[in-house]
Amino acid sequence: MELQIPYRLGQTLHVLLFFFVSTALCAQNDSIKLKNNDLLVGEIKTLNKSVLVFKTSYSDKDFNIDFDDIISISTTGLCVIHLTNRTQITGRMKPLAPHKARIIDKDGVVSEISIQDIIRLEEIDEEFWSRFTGAFDVGFNLSKTNNNRQLTYTGNLKYSSDKWSSAFDFNVLYSERDNAERIERKTMSLAIQRYLKQWYISGEISYLQSTEQGIRNRITPAAGAGRLLIASNKLFWIVGTGLTYNIEDFFDSQLNKRSTELQLITQFDMFNFENLNFTTKVIGFPSLSERGRFRVDYNFVLKYDLPFDFYIKAEFTLNYDNQPAVVGNFADYVFSSGFGWELK
Template sequence: MKLRTSIVLFVLLLCTFYAGAQNDTLRLKNGNVLYGEIKGLNTGVLTMETPYSDDDFTIDFDEVAGLSIERRSIVILAGGRRLLGYLNSETDGTVTIRTTDEGDVSIGLSELTQFQQVKKRFLDRFYGNIDLGFNLTKANNNRQFTSSGGLHYRGLKWMGDLEISSLRSERDEVAKVERNSASLGILYLLSDKWYAMGSAAFLSNTEQQLDGRVSTRVEPGRFLAISHRLVWGLTTGINYNVENFAGEDFDNQSTEAFVATSFDMYDFGDFSLNTRFEFYPSLSESGRIRADYLLDVSYDLPWDFYIKAGFQFNYDNQAIVAGTEFDYILTSGFGWSFD
C-alpha cells in the first residue's frame, strides 16, 4: 500500500513538473501544436525550446498561426510601439497582449516584429557573435586574417552594442597592413519612434597613416520604419575627434556635425543584411569632409553558425598623405552567434 501511494505521488509530481516545463503553446498553420518554452521572436524567426529535443527549434514566423506565452515579455509592434505583457492567441492569426498599463491589446500576428521574455537576471539580457576569416595565397606569400565580434544588451528602455573588428595582412616585400576598429553605443528609447544615443568609437588604419582616432558623439535619432522584415533609422548630432597620425606633427583635434542612417533587413529566407552610412562635415576645419560606409551580408547555417561577407569604406578629403583619401576592405568569414 505504501509503495503504491509513493508511486502515485511520484507520478503526480512528475506530471506537475512536466506541465510546468511546457506551459507555452505554439500552433502552426499546418495544424501541428508544439509545447515548451517560447524564448522569443527576432529577425522573423521564432525560437522555442521543447523537452523532447536536444536543440532549440527555430521556426519561420510566417508559419505560426497562434501562440501562448505565460511569462511576461517585451513586445515590439510594427511602427515601433513597445508593450510589456503576456501573449495569448484565442483565434488563429491574432494575439492578445495582456498589459498592466493599457489593459488587453488585440492585434494581428503580422504586426509582431519582435518579442523576448523579460529576464530577471541582468546578465541574461546579453547576446553576441564571433566572426573569423583567413585567406592564404601562394603569390607573394600573401596572408590575411580577419576577426570581429559583438556583444549586445536589450532591455525595455535601454539598449547597448559593443562591436570590434580587426584586419591584418602580410605579404613578401610589402609593408604589413593593419586596420582595427571598435565602437560602443548606448541607446535610450524616448518613445515608439524617438531615441537618444551616446557613443564612442576607435579606428586605426595603416593605409591612411592613422595611428588612432577616438570619436565621441551624442545624437538624437528616429526610427523611420519598423516591421518584421526591416528596421530603418536616422540620427544626427555632434562628433568630437582626437586623432593621432604617424608622426607627432600630425596630431589633431576637431569637431564635426554628422548625419547617419542605418538599414537592417532580415527574414528573407536565411539571408540578412545590415548597412550603415555616416557623413561628417567638419565644423572646426574648413572644407574637411569625412564619410564611412559599412555593408554586411550573412547566410544562416545550422546550430547558430553562419557565413558572412562584408565591405567597409572610409573617406577623408584632407588625409595627411596624398593619394590615400579613401580606404576600403572586403572580408568574408565564418561566424557563430550566442545568447
C-alpha cells in the first residue's frame, strides 16, 4: 500500500525541515583548523588564557583546545578581539593563510593579523547568560592535635562584554580548636572595569572581617585607572592606581575610624603552562589622612586544571597594617588548598 501525504501537510513538513536544517547550519558557521589539518565546524564560545572553548553539535561537552594547536580561524558573528599590542578590534575574522587572518570591523575596515597575536576573543552576539564564567572550591583540614578543624571556601563570578567586565570574589575561613577562640576571616569584593584600548578605568567595593586583627567590618570603596603593560598568550601584567575611602569598624567600637588612602596595584598572571596557572596581586594603601599608616593586601594563587573543568588550587592571602587596632597583630594571613569546578 502506498502512503500518501496530503499536499498541505507535505508543504508544512518541507518548511519545517528547511527551518531546522537552516538553523543547524547557521549555528555551526564558525570553524577552526588544527595543525594536524583537522577542521572543526561549530561555535567559538571564547578564547582566554590560551584556551579556545569550541562547541559542536555532535558532542555534549565543549572542546577546550590549546590555542597553539590552531592554524586558522573563521567566525561569522561579531567578536571582540584583544591583541598583544594592547588594542582591540570588534569584527568578523576570516582566514588569510596559515597562522594569518583578516578582521573586518563593523565599518568594513580590514586589518591583517597573525593569530598568535590574539590574547582574548569573545563573541558579543552570544546570549546574556553565556557571558558569565565562575569557579567554586572548598577545602577542609582536620588534625588530632587540639582537635583542630578548619574550613575554607572560595569562589568567583565574572561577566564580560566588548567594553565592560565585572567580577565578584569571596574567600571565607572558619577555624576552631580546643581551648581557643573561634577564628573567622571573610573577604568579598565587587569590581567593574571599562576598557579604553590598553587602558582601563575601574570601580570596586571590598569587604573584610578578621578576628585576628580585631576587624568587625572594613568596607573600602575605590575608584582608579590602570594600564596593561604585557599581554600575550601566556603572560599578563597590569599596573594601576586610584583612591579609596576606608570605613573601619572594630570589635572594640572605640577604635572605629574613617580614612582616605592612595591605592597602588600590580598584578601578574602566567597561564596554560601544561595546565598550570599562576596569579599574584599586590595592592599598597599609603594613607592620605593618617600620618605614617601603610597597608598591604597580597594574594597568590597556584591552580592546576583537571579534566571536565575541575581543578586543584593552593592560595595564600596576606593583610598587613603597620598601625593595627590590636597591638602587635600587624598581619593576618591564610594558606589554603582545595578542589573546585569552573563554570566556562
